[in-house]
Amino acid sequence: MKESENIYRALSMVDNLAQLYNSRHFNKQLQIEIDRVNRYNDPLTLILFDIDNFKDFNDAYGHVEGDRVFMCLGQVVKKCLRKTDTAYRYGGEEFTVILPMTKKENGFITAENTQESDEQIFCLKRRGGDDMGRRPCERQKAAGKGSRLMIFLGDDAVPPDVLR
Numbered sequence: 778m779k780e781s782e783n784i785y786r787a788l789s790m791v792d793n794l795a796q797l798y799n800s801r802h803f804n805k806q807l808q809i810e811i812d813r814v815n816r817y818n819d820p821l822t823l824i825l826f827d828i829d830n831f832k833d834f835n836d837a838y839g840h841v842e843g844d845r846v847f848m849c850l851g852q853v854v855k856k857c858l859r860k861t862d863t864a865y866r867y868g869g870e871e872f873t874v875i876l877p878m879t880k881k882e883n884g885f886i887t888a889e890n891t892q893e894s895d896e897q898i899f900c901l902k903r904r905g906g907d908d909m910g911r912r913p914c915e916r917q918k919a920a921g922k923g924s925r926l927m928i929f930l931g932d933d934a935v936p937p938d939v940l941r
Contacts, residue, residue: 792866794844795851803865803873810877822884824874824891831870857891 790802798806807823814821828834828846835843847866854864854874864874874891876884 792847792851794847795854795866795872796848797851797854797872798863798865800865800867803867803875806863806865806875810875813877819878820880822876822879822881822887824876824884824888825867826872826874826888826891828870853894854891857887857894862887 790798792799810821813819828850831843831846834846850872851864851866854872858864858874859876861878862874862876865872867873874887876887879887
């Protein structure tokens with residue numbers, strides 16, 4: 778009984794498409810990290826990002842392809858993080874990453890690495906009908922074709938004294 782309870786608890790914390798933590802878990806974890814900032818004066822960086830034009834993408838290519846975007850994005854984001862960092866699907870096409878003990882400058886590096894990795898994955902090009910296939914960005918840019926999903930990252934950090 779205890780084992781199944783642990784399984785259900787874990788499932789209740791994870792978004793089933795992106796395989797990232799959900800907003801409920803984000804709210805709990807963020808409070809833990811803010812408490813840590815206040816207690817030890819450690820730095821904390823929060824990355825927020827969303828997918829621009831996602832509704833248009835879903836309308837054009839269908840929800841199955843939209844679901845694939847979330848699955849791929851979750852994999853990419855997790856590969857860009859340290860073990861101490863946690864990523865969340867906050868809602869819809871909005872995502873956030875908590876980077877404990879990370880200064881603003883290092884947070885920007887993580888955000889840029891994530892964005893560069895996303896760009897390699899999310900340059901999507903139409904192949905005939907409604908079928909979508911992934912192609913390297915360079916070939917798409919050279920051909921002047923493709924439907925781009927833009928990953929937008931915030932570009933500021935919250936100083937620790939604001940969290941108190």
